[in-house]
Amino acid sequence: MPKPIPQTSIRKALISAVMFVTALCLSLSISISTYLDVKEQKLLIINKLNILAEITAFNAQVTVLFEDRKTEEQRLKSFESIPLVKNIHIYAIDEISNKAVFFTSFNAKKTPPVPIRVDNIEELKEPKITENYIELIKPIMYENEVKGYVYIRGGLERLNAYINKKIIVDLILTLFVLVLVYFVAKRIQKRIVDPIDQVTLLLQDVSKNHNYSARAPKTNITEINILSSSLNIMLTRTQNQIERHKNDKQEIKQLNQSLEEKVNQRTIALREANQELLDTLERMHQYQNQIVESEKMASLGQMVAGVAHEVNTPIGLGITGSTLLRDKLAEISAGFDQKKLTSNQLKRFIDDGLENLDLIYRNLNRAAELISSFKKVAVSQDGELNALVNISELISDVLLSMRTDLKSKDPKITTHCPSTLVMETKAGPLQQVIQQLLSNSLIHGFKDSIDNEIELTVERNESSLIIHYTDNGIGVDKSIKKRIFDPFVTTKRGEGGSGLGMHLVYNLVTQALGGSVYFDEQNQDGTRFIITLPLKEATKR
DSSP states (O other): OOOOOOOOOHHHHHHHHHHHHHHHHHHHHHHHHHHHHHHHHHHHHHHHHHHHHHHHHHHHHHHHHTTOHHHHHHHHGGGGGOTTEEEEEEEEEOTTTOOEEEEEEEEOTTOOOOOOOGGGTTGGGSOEEOSSEEEEEEEEEETTEEEEEEEEEEEOHHHHHHHHHHHHHHHHHHHHHHHHHHHHHHHHHHHHHHHHHHHHHHHHHHHHHOOTTOOOOOOSOHHHHHHHHHHHHHHHHHHHHHHHHHHHHHHHHHHHHHHHHHHHHHHHHHHHHHHHHHHHHHHHHHHHHHHHHHHHHHHHHHHHHHHHHHHHHHHHHHHHHHHHHHHHHHHHHHHHHTTOOOHHHHHHHHHHHHHHHHHHHHHHHHHHHHHHHHHHHHSOOTTSOOEEEEHHHHHHHHHHHTHHHHTTTOOEEEEEOOTTOEEEEOHHHHHHHHHHHHHHIIIIIOSSSSSOEEEEEEEEOSSEEEEEEEEOSSOOOGGGGGGTTSTTOOSOTTTTOOSOHHHHHHHIIIIISOOEEEEOTTOOSSEEEEEEEEOOBOOOO
16 A cells, blocks of 8 residues: 655745745854854954964063063053953973973962963964963974964953844844745735635536636736636636537437337347248257167168178078978988888988088077177276276286287287286276277278287376277278277178177276277377276275
């Protein structure tokens, strides 16, 4: 959340700025003026003390040489009329030790004496200014020799009083100037802010009452006149825009009325069209149901025709064999009754009987196999329980069990499967699927035993086991590509193909194994199937 911006007004800002600048300028001016004045006064006092010290040193030459202390003391009393001078010491040079010693002194009235400064002569050759006093020492020279020293100490009371008086006068002057500036600033503020307040009130009136016909008056301030002119132009444009908006709103209202009439007309027409569309859809549903029923009947008829053909052929051959055997048996019975039966006739009957019985057996067995295959297609495979299956070993077992069948077309079989891939699945249905795919390639894919190849690739992802089965045979006829998983669909009818193999594969994969099987119709070289099974990896126990 952004911090709130502190608010202020032009009145406060203007007065505060003027008063601040004025106070700052006065403070700087007075401070600098006072500093320079005080500095100049101190220089004057120092110069005055220097002159007095030099005069005293000149006058003290004779008294110091002749050690006339009384005369010097009388001379020093004349400094009582000079308020600046507070203390004076005269030091003479001792001829024996050649050091400065006290000679005589002067102390102004009500001024206590000061300690002897003979140890500070070098330090006080330059004036030393303290808070209330100025001290300095001048040598007493005679024929270019130092005969002694004059120490003089001046007071700064008058300077401090002058400074205090000046500060009071400056403060009074500052207050007077600030008051004057305040009233001038108020006058300037009123001159500037009043026109702004008029513009503000105008805008509030426009905002509250939507009085866009109001106009800002002219003032004697150029910048506010520019603002008022721009505001008047904006109000004029807004007023014109509102009028155009009212006109447009009226036109839109009229257009809406005519549009409602058109919408009502179109709604009636659309309702009629929708009714016609519903009737058409109803008829299409009827046609679709008829087509579905027709497809079902056609599929059922094809399946019944396949079953009838596949089953009737061995049964018909069995009936033919049994009829021939019955006729042969009648001939033998007649010959036996007439006592005309010969050994050759009996031998032929036995041979023909064995041949007919073999024919009956083979065809009845063929019919039984067809019925068993049909039952495999129809019966669910859910009875078998899941078990741990090594996929690589299962494929090897299938190839080993079909070794005799594979010799007929002698295909080169290549498998790509991790030897450690173990998953939970139903071994029987998966084995049947691989067997049926191999049989389908042997029966339908390969014409002879030359350059035949089969490739099995098993791979896995996070959730599925994927089996790619590919052969380089002649592929699937275009006429049955769309129906390859339907029952009794085959191009080898009468040549050993029942049309139940791929339907059995589809049922085993989708029902027993819970996966999906996909026939790649775009594959141009041979046949390719992709089987996807839900992956359940074996857990270590």
